[in-house]
Amino acid sequence: MLHPKNTEIYFTLNTGAKMPALGLGTANEIEQIPETKQAVKAAIKSGYRLIDTAWAYRCEDRVGEALKELFEEGAIKREDIFITTKVWPTHWDIASDSISRSLENLGVEYVDLVLQHWPLCFNRVEDKDGVDGIARNPTHLDGSANINEEGDYLSTYKQLEKMYLAKDPRFKAIGVSNYPLDYLQRLLKECRVVPAVNQVEIHPQLPQMELRDFCTEHGIRLESYSPFGATGSPLTKNALMQKLAEKYSCTPNDILLAYNIRQGVVTVPRSVNPKNIVANIEFISLTKEDSSVLNKYGLENSQRFRNEKFAESIPGFREN
Numbered sequence: 001m002l003h004p005k006n007t008e009i010y011f012t013l014n015t016g017a018k019m020p021a022l023g024l025g026t027a028n029e030i031e032q033i034p035e036t037k038q039a040v041k042a043a044i045k046s047g048y049r050l051i052d053t054a055w056a057y058r059c060e061d062r063v064g065e066a067l068k069e070l071f072e073e074g075a076i077k078r079e080d081i082f083i084t085t086k087v088w089p090t091h092w093d094i095a096s097d098s099i100s101r102s103l104e105n106l107g108v109e110y111v112d113l114v115l116q117h118w119p120l121c122f123n124r125v126e127d128k129d130g131v132d133g134i135a136r137n138p139t140h141l142d143g144s145a146n147i148n149e150e151g152d153y154l155s156t157y158k159q160l161e162k163m164y165l166a167k168d169p170r171f172k173a174i175g176v177s178n179y180p181l182d183y184l185q186r187l188l189k190e191c192r193v194v195p196a197v198n199q200v201e202i203h204p205q206l207p208q209m210e211l212r213d214f215c216t217e218h219g220i221r222l223e224s225y226s227p228f229g230a231t232g233s234p235l236t237k238n239a240l241m242q243k244l245a246e247k248y249s250c251t252p253n254d255i256l257l258a259y260n261i262r263q264g265v266v267t268v269p270r271s272v273n274p275k276n277i278v279a280n281i282e283f284i285s286l287t288k289e290d291s292s293v294l295n296k297y298g299l300e301n302s303q304r305f306r307n308e309k310f311a312e313s314i315p316g317f318r319e320n
């Protein structure tokens, strides 16, 4: 295929399953949550086959409504799409319950991939404005994260592993998210099941080269979140992205997606705008040389755009 669309490209996971290279992100801003349903419908109708969601996004039910209608309309079959959901750190010790809740929200019998959302253990604190009545980011009075000090972040993955080895029918593969290299090293020492995926922030200002080499060596597929630099897509205003967009007669968004996909990294841009959702399908044959230019640029101009305060509780996270 000389000029595929991003939606036609698939990568193989260490389970043997094929994962679409492009998916729709659904970490919508709170006021945009009701728009999730039409966004998912627009994405699937324009060829997307991967939906990235999470209990913490408060929109799994909207994703579920969209899927139900798409199934009823005959637009898509369950087996033709890849759904990812995630276990938030409030559920670090009850991963199975979290998966059941997500399936109920999504209205499906299984997901294709369950990720441990963060290598952290939060205390469950009641909050009427939280998710299912639980504070999503529980904090102490000084603003620091309310971490369960007895919790071990690896315990969540170990629960997923146990269910996976017992052939739990509720999911097809397990993985992690926001795992730095040294955390993955520990996981590989203590667990038998190599994560299928590690979903982290990756873009030309955060190329994650060392993590990438490590994951390639161990058969862990990397997945890029915030490919545009999150809300307002600041990376599209970057002078280098604009210069490359001019060179390839495309948009900076196209360059940012090609940057990941051309290097074997799955990516899940978020949009609730049908025009942007369709635009993000465009595949650009970014050369190896230009990918290297972007990797080098990132090493010299490193910037993380998603800055969760609780990430301070992961030693070294911010320096990556």
Ligand SMILES: NC(=O)C1=CN([C@@H]2O[C@H](COP(=O)(O)OP(=O)(O)OC[C@H]3O[C@@H](n4cnc5c(N)ncnc54)[C@H](OP(=O)(O)O)[C@@H]3O)[C@@H](O)[C@H]2O)C=CC1
Pocket (backbone or CB within 6 Å): 024, 025, 026, 027, 028, 052, 053, 117, 177, 178, 199, 200, 224, 225, 226, 227, 228, 229, 230, 231, 232, 233, 253, 268, 269, 270, 271, 272, 273, 275, 276, 277, 279, 280, 306
């Ligand atoms: N595992 C984790 O911890 C995390 C996972 N994620 C996942 O990654 C996904 C993507 O990352 P996210 O941080 O949300 O942000 P992105 O980097 O995908 O950027 C989203 C922004 O880009 C805009 N946009 C999208 N397409 C276009 C386009 N073609 N032209 C112009 N603007 C565009 C959107 O606006 P508009 O809606 O108007 O198009 C939105 O404001 C999340 O939704 C989530 O699924 C994200 C963060 C952390």
Ligand SMILES: O=C1O[C@H](CO)[C@@H](O)[C@@H]1O
Pocket (backbone or CB within 6 Å): 027, 054, 056, 057, 306, 308
């Ligand atoms: O996946 C995620 O999205 C958010 C925002 O909801 C974020 O930081 C979290 O890890």
